[in-house]
Amino acid sequence: MSKLTEIMNKRMAFSFELFPPKTDDGLKKLIGDGGVLDRLAGLYPDYISVTYGAGGGNIGANLEVLKAISSRKQGIVPITHFTCIGGTKDDLRQKLQSYLDNGINHILALRGDLPFGWTGTGGDLRYATELVAFIRKEFGDKFTIAVAGSPEGHISCRSIDADISYLKQKQDNGADFIMTQLCWDMDQFRWWIDAIRAAGVTLPVDVGIMPVLDAKATMNMALSRNGCVLPRKLAEIISKNWIFPDPFTADAEAKDKKSDAAYDEKKASFKEAGIEYTVGLIDEYRVAGIDGIHLYALNKYDDVARIISEAGLIDRV
Numbered sequence: 001m002s003k004l005t006e007i008m009n010k011r012m013a014f015s016f017e018l019f020p021p022k023t024d025d026g027l028k029k030l031i032g033d034g035g036v037l038d039r040l041a042g043l044y045p046d047y048i049s050v051t052y053g054a055g056g057g058n059i060g061a062n063l064e065v066l067k068a069i070s071s072r073k074q075g076i077v078p079i080t081h082f083t084c085i086g087g088t089k090d091d092l093r094q095k096l097q098s099y100l101d102n103g104i105n106h107i108l109a110l111r112g113d114l115p116f117g118w119t120g121t122g123g124d125l126r127y128a129t130e131l132v133a134f135i136r137k138e139f140g141d142k143f144t145i146a147v148a149g150s151p152e153g154h155i156s157c158r159s160i161d162a163d164i165s166y167l168k169q170k171q172d173n174g175a176d177f178i179m180t181q182l183c184w185d186m187d188q189f190r191w192w193i194d195a196i197r198a199a200g201v202t203l204p205v206d207v208g209i210m211p212v213l214d215a216k217a218t219m220n221m222a223l224s225r226n227g228c229v230l231p232r233k234l235a236e237i238i239s240k241n242w243i244f245p246d247p248f249t250a251d252a253e254a255k256d257k258k259s260d261a262a263y264d265e266k267k268a269s270f271k272e273a274g275i276e277y278t279v280g281l282i283d284e285y286r287v288a289g290i291d292g293i294h295l296y297a298l299n300k301y302d303d304v305a306r307i308i309s310e311a312g313l314i315d316r317v
């Protein structure tokens with residue numbers, strides 16, 4: 001059993017997700033001395049995962065961030081996200097071997113989002129189920145494998161039953177635990193967790209939480225890819241702090257002239273309400289029978305640390 005599944009069998013795990021910055025300056029702010037990673041590491045998460053561009057275009061920066069995580073003294077497990085989009089078996093084998101060569105043996109095995117208009121991955125493997133089977137066939141137990149779970153159903157699934165059956169197949173093919181897509185609809189989540197357990201999925205479920213800090217980012221996450229349900233409470237926070245003419249235009253204009261006189265106040269008031277909402281959401285998840293909280297840290301420290309502290313996720317003994 002891997003270190004992380006052992007932890008999740010004993011207690012709730014706690015982790016962050018980072019993304020590889022696109023610029024040298026961004027990378028320095030994240031992994032340089034005294035940067036965001038150092039500060040997040042001081043909160044002693046069990047693991048930190050690092051996202052991966054669908055076709056692997058950002059693998060260099062992804063690996064740098066992963067290596068920086070393993071070099072921190074806190075013993076935090078680095079997990080790379082990994083997709084099979086566009087990869088031949090040879091290509092995928094080489095990339096996976098290169099992670100092992102760099103000491104990275106934890107992976108979130110994903111299909112990846114298909115670019116608009118594509119009907120398949122353009123590579124040798126079609127689904128995450130096949131990627132999990134491939135990793136086990138080629139590398140045995142060298143990797144701990146996490147897989148994605150979608151409490152609302154993946155945006156292109158035939159049905160939620162089909163989606164859950166494929167989740168079970170990921171377990172059967174050798175996955176170790178589940179990391180979920182964000183879900184604000186707690187009734188749906190509670191239904192899903194019962195449904196996957198009834199379907200024989202016994203893997204630990206680590207829940208992905210996106211902190212609600214900014215209206216534009218929240219709407220983007222909900223609607224740009226996943227079609228997430230926005231509960232009334234969250235919709236009210238967005239409406240009460242609406243920046244006119246709309247948050248997207250207003251943000252673009254903010255540098256020169258502010259289209260809404262209360263721009264700054266609304267941004268700040270959204271964030272306050274959003275943090276309170278996120279903390280409440282973590283409370284609800286913690287009593288819903290989950291095994292871990294995985295916070296999208298968005299490469300930030302202050303707001304993330306505040307959420308963790310207000311949610312009481314860490315015992316400071």
Ligand code: FAD
Pocket residue numbers: 050051052053054055081082083108109110111112113114126127128129130148149154155156157158162163166169179180181182208
């Ligand atoms: P799959 O499990 O393969 O599912 C894709 C679709 O196919 C679903 O509709 C499913 O029902 C169906 N399906 C699955 N298996 C089969 C099968 N055997 N036969 C027929 N149909 C099947 N993307 C990135 O590019 N980079 C990232 O770093 C990244 N990180 C993520 C982190 C998390 C926690 C999550 C939840 C998602 C992340 N994604 C990332 C997005 C992910 O790549 C997309 O959601 C993608 O569209 C589906 O990936 P999957 O692994 O869930 O696919």
